[in-house]
Amino acid sequence: MESVNVGMRRLQADAAWFARAKELRLLHVSTSADLGAAALKLCVGQEYHADNQSLFLMSEEPALARSDTWYSRTQTLRKQYTAKQEALAKEGIALRPLGPAEKRTPPITEFAGLLQEMLLGLAPPISGLVLVLAPTQVESGAPFTDELRQLLRSPALTQVRFIVLERDVITSRGLVDELGPQSALASEWWRDEAASLKDWSALVGPLPASLSFTPQVPTWQAPGAGPDVEAPPRKGAPPPPTDEQLAAAGVNPAFVNGGAQLLQKLLLGGALAIKEGKHAQAIQLQQAAVSLCGGLGMLKAQLINTIILGSYFMSAQSPREARKTYEQAEAEAQKQQMPDEQVQASLALGMLDALEKQPRQAMARYLEAAEVAEKSGNHALAIESWRTAGQLAYGLNAQDAALQPWLRATNVAATMDPLQVKATSAAECARGVAGIFRSRGQARDAELYEQQAFRFEHGLEQSAPVPQA
Structure with missing residues (x-):
């Protein structure tokens, strides 16, 4: 449909130009949530552009206001680099292996150090990195733009170029103006x-003309581009089913x-x-x-x-x-x-309570919906209900009340098929738990839940090793 294709062609042209124009440090892409996945695929696909010589790495970790996700981004990039190192070795391109991770604070310092190590490990014909940052969520008050500015201004990262993709909430577009047209490009894809x-x-x-319904046997209608003559029935074709046969097959x-x-x-x-x-x-x-x-x-x-x-x-x-x-x-x-529909209606009522400034009543509805969903075996819906309840509690600065549903969500997610968990909001719950533990000085517990969040969003088994942050 042209309503989508016009914007897609514009983004395709801008992304291809970014792949060619090595002087550009930043490509900022703004789009809607429903087009975000397609826009991300198009941007990441520029790694295969004929003029590209950079190694592409990608992160979709959310940008949260009270929980630092640079640790998780570091883990994501370490895993991607290792996978690409192994793949390129088969083609005769020897990237240097990464050394053991060293914990640094603040987390963005460790992230920047990892990028420097990757730059040193590149081998011809690969030169430079392109980092695609596409946070699935950007919370109000998140320091994402300031941290991105810090990376762009780092003298040690001049060989790192950035593609930043934001969905619906646009916070980092101003960086394009700061860098100027010689170093940055803004693009967009809207319907x-x-x-x-x-x-x-x-x-x-x-x-x-009337919205009332009277059943009648469908009659032939001329196709828009076909002859206005009904084709004869096919030779040997069975007659259409009778009403009795349809009813016997369970069809009204x-x-x-x-x-x-x-x-x-x-x-x-x-x-x-x-x-x-x-x-x-x-x-x-x-x-x-x-x-x-x-x-x-x-x-x-x-x-x-x-x-x-x-x-x-x-x-x-x-x-x-x-x-x-x-x-x-x-x-x-x-x-x-019908528990699934009951839960969906309960979630809608909870949303209405929240909009009407009744957060505690909304929390109660979400928790009740979670219980119904868990009892019926719809764990994905239960996790989403617990996530929303915890988010409301966290917004009221009630950390203990937020921990309880988030922990329930992570415990249930740990028993599910990893690929099913990947499609849920379990990783967000795990990061919420990690953020609370870190704010309380429980660094070891926080790291365990950050690792669990990594496994959830990458569809890994709970016993799978995670790059140490």
Whole structure:
């Protein structure tokens, strides 16, 4: 879709120029959270540009206000360098192995020392490093920009170039102006909203005059680019299934006979209306979708769309209606013994409590949601609930209350499949625990949880060795 492609082409050109122009020390990329992964892949991919001679290393550790993540970045880069050293050795390029890690404070000093050691270990044809920093989260008050400025100004790191990618929250763009156009380049990749609305409108098509549903057997419609003549049935093709056969297979005949098509139009139409700021229309279409799901016997879809309806009320600045909708979804999910939907509704209610300045009530909802999710076996949802509860407690400066859910999250994560843990927020919980322990002077405990965070975000077994920081 052109709404995405325009920005992608611009970033591709800027990133390719950065790979060529060795005088540039910094490429700053601003993008949205939904495009962040694609933008990161595009930037990291410049290592394979024909004119590039630098070694690329990448870190996605978050930039937190009260927890230093440079230790974790150091571990990440040590592991990446070692892996690339082994791979390049097979091609006859001998990078010097890294020496044992030496703990230094502050952590950014150790990080800078590691970069210097890597520069000394490079071998032709490789010259210089490109460090891609793409924090998944940048908290308000995090010293990330100041620390990045410190690295850029270090006389020992002039052969290190930086690509900084920030999602939604843009804090380091000012460094481009500080360095000037001869040394820095700013790029961006945002969705073109005007083009996006055109894409959505074409996808949705005209809405039906009436939102009520009457099942009817689908009839042939001429394709947009095809002849306006219905093709004859294929020779030997089986007849379409009867309603009885569909029902015997567990499929509601009404879903096949027009229900699916109308549901798609209602859902896409509601999403388009939200994007256009037509809140009343969006709510009307989403309510019709909820009702249609009920009429088709699609209870799970009905609950999920009820929760989406609540978000539409929030978008329309109607928190009271949103709360009623979320409570309705929570009660129905509990009645129907559908724990995942119950937890999602509880999390939405907790978010509403937090927005209404009731953090303790929100914490209670998150903790309750975590218990339900853990009991049902949805550990990923439980971890997310504990993470949010701990974050609220930490914001109230209640460290003990924050530790409890974060520790629960890390304990559960340690029993899960490592690749599943990688997709959760368990690493963030482990870093939160490490930050609290470090602030209390428990350096050894803090280091253990930093190592655990490293294992979580890299999908490693709990017994796997971790580069010592």
